[in-house]
Amino acid sequence: MRRRNIALTASAGIAAGALGLTSLALPAGAQNPRLPQVSADELVASVMESDPPALAGRVTVHNELGLPALPGTGETGELLSGGDKSLRVWYDGQQRQRLSIPSGNGETTVVDDGNTVWKWDSAQRTVVKHPNSEETEVERPEPSTGAEPGEIAQRLVGKLRETSAVRVDGTASVAGRDAYELVLTPKPDERTKLREVRIAVDAEDRIPLRVEVNANGSSEPALRAGFSELSTGPQDAELFQFTPPENARVRTAEKPDTTKPDTPRSGRSGITSPRIEGDGWDTVVLSRLPEGTMSSPSGRKTDDDEQRGTGSTGPRAMAERVGSPISGSWGHGWVINSSVGSAVLTSDGRVAAGAVPQQVLIEALRDS
């Protein structure tokens, strides 16, 4: 072989290698599928009526909320702290499920075997047992919405229509599956930081595959959570069983876990019940930290009738660190702004949060 031919062949090899690498960097350009027309009402109704099938998948959360990383908030905090996170989910089609969240080089696994919810933390080597599992994980939007009766759908759409424009806007390909894009847009008189919420609904199984939250002034979604891999079909039953390893510490939670701020339940059984101010997109949640415990952490996540901004306040020190001080006739406090919402913590322990500009929060605080 002539040297030049060798060099030429080798150059082709170099090019192929470089191309292969580039293919990793380029997003898989799936074409939007062609699907039969469907109305928004039909779509929402079908989602409400459908039972999610048995599935195994990977949910990727892409986050540009612009929130500072909050220490001590566990996996939820990590999921919200920006960048890409992914977790794996399994569901047996009935009520058993498994959730696996990587954290550092460890993992948190949640297994709901129908009777007990096991939460395993590989870093702490602890197992927390919740014998009572009447409620499912809130972090999983798709199976949790499944068990609702059909007529709720209509009520829901009706309620949505009061504050939002609901429409089906084309199709999308999510995790290799065809999907409709359901879009909720706030009515013009809603004072919110959000521009729209897009929900990709699987054309076949009618389960939500992806949720995108778009904020004003940005073309990139502030939050995108959805399946990056999904396969439906019967799952290995062993996945939904959990036997604590020999040398793990096993603890039984007497009631829904309130000590850990990172579990979504804490919002429900917090120290002070939150008060809701306003409705629709500019809902503001008002709450009060317990007197004198400004140093203890308290997480708050609110769920309205659709995915919305997340207000999260920590102890005073954290607020001082990550927030900027503001004051007015209502008092003095710190405001934390993200691309989708704001939160204010006052020096006397009041908290206001919502998917709204800070001005709306301040008005709510003043009125309260």
Add this chain to the structure above:
Amino acid sequence: MSGTADATEAGTATVPASGWDEPEPALCTSALRKTYGGTVAVADVDLSVPRGAVLGMLGPNGSGKTTTIRMLLGLTEPTAGSVELLGHRVPEQTGRALPFVGALVEGPGFHPFLSGRRNLLRCAAMEPALFGADVRGAVQQALERVGLAGAAERRYRSYSLGMKQRLGLAAALLVPRELVVLDEPTNGLDPAGTREVRRIIAELHANGTTVVVSSHLLSEVEATCTHAAVLQGGTLIAQGELKTLLESGGPNLLVSVSDNESGLEALRQLGVPARVEGGELRVELSGTDSPEVIAALVRAGVGVYEARRDRAGLEEIFARLTEGET
């Protein structure tokens, strides 16, 4: 068995007499050229080495000897021109010719952490002509041939310059070759080592191997070579049989005078090239003739004892070159 014997005796036959490639030179180049950036290292060299010859490649340091040798062996790709090595085009078909070629280029190259024998074994493993059991035998014979058998187990790191050079020779002579190329083989050798190298070259020659030796010392070439090629500044300025070269060159006048210095001065004023050689003046007669030279010397008051005509040989050419260089 005979393979081993052949491998270690460096061949036993003579110059090709009636082979299929009889008229073909062992090595020939045409318009060989190598430039590095703007610098011309080798310029249009047309070299031809007949089979069985011992060619001395002569030239001062930096004259392009090593670059030429590297191109001959396919180590460096020529900028222009072509090389034929044992009838194969280089660099395209270098691999076909190289099994028959032994070479020591730019000094010996070995691994310091291995013993001499290990180093040679590594070379031998790459040698296409050696098979299985032959390898160890060939290495042993090569070590003996260069007188390193006693130091074979020592690490190369501990070798003296001369021993390193010998090991390099041993590697070049692991198997019988048709052509052996030795780049400055006596570098770093003591007189005994130099004699040894001369003996080896003579032996190779006797066995019909073509040898190319580069050197910056004329004496070495004179002692061992049948042919010579002189390089200067990358250009081949003379090549041919040593005998012919030694006698070629322009007419000279050797003058024995009373005062060399005044004599040189007088000739310089006349514009006649001259220099002192062996207590006499060697005067070139290219632009003038003998009576004029003698008359000039006498006019300058220099006594002339003796004057005789001579021819400028290889030495003359070479001396002029090296003077020009330094």
Add this chain to the structure above:
Amino acid sequence: MTGTASRVELPSGIRQHHSAPFGRVVGSELGWVLRRPRNLLALLGLAALPVLIGTVITITGGPGGGSGLFAAVVGNGMVLPVLSLMLTQNLLLPLIIAMVAADGLAGEAANGTLRGLLLAPVGRVRLVVVKALGVLMMVLLAIGVVVLSGVLTGLLIVGGDGLVTLSGTTLPLGEALGRVALAAGWCAVQMAAVGAVALAISSTTEHSLLVLIATVGALVVFGVLEAIPSLDWLKPVLITTDWYSISDVLSDPIRTTDLLSGLWRAGCYILLGFSAAVARMATKDT
């Protein structure tokens, strides 16, 4: 001793063969790599590392629920080989592999032995293949040593019956060894990619040290680039991107996504590095 031919008498085999048997050449290369004292020392050091980690963790009882795999090792010996791989593959293994790759072409060129190989003759492409095999052998040896030492230390010092996965399930010893083998194989592909690139760098220079600096330097720079959020788009092409995913073999079921993308990436790097080395060697003046 008997020469009757009319020309230089050469062994008959030379007329048919233009190059030495491939196996012998490779064998000689491997022997050469293994005879180098510093390579042996490196392997020895690698063997000591898991013992050290395992012993320290066992004595101190681990980092007390700290981060990642360290906590998982306590009483769970089969995690140790994977942890050892993860710790060494960031710097130590690449360093050793770059060292061998540097010796392979740059070192030989500096010694003047590269000329000898080419004149033997060993074809230029074949030479790169042989050198790549030498590097590959060192990759496998180095990883083998780490894993073996890790498994033995895990069983003998750290203890534990089977493997408690990161997902909290318990695997029997056989399956645990399978997971370790998987991690080793994955790591080998990653390190082969480093080796291929190091070999490519090695083919361009005569300075071994430069190869070390360039290879390890590149990995460090990659690490820095990875940490810059605004350069996220660059991440998929950085060889180091998925290196921490080696611990994914300890999940149950195995988290395959990153492992697979890591494999693909390493494959690209291998192709790239090897081709570049061949391209350079084919045209190199020596």
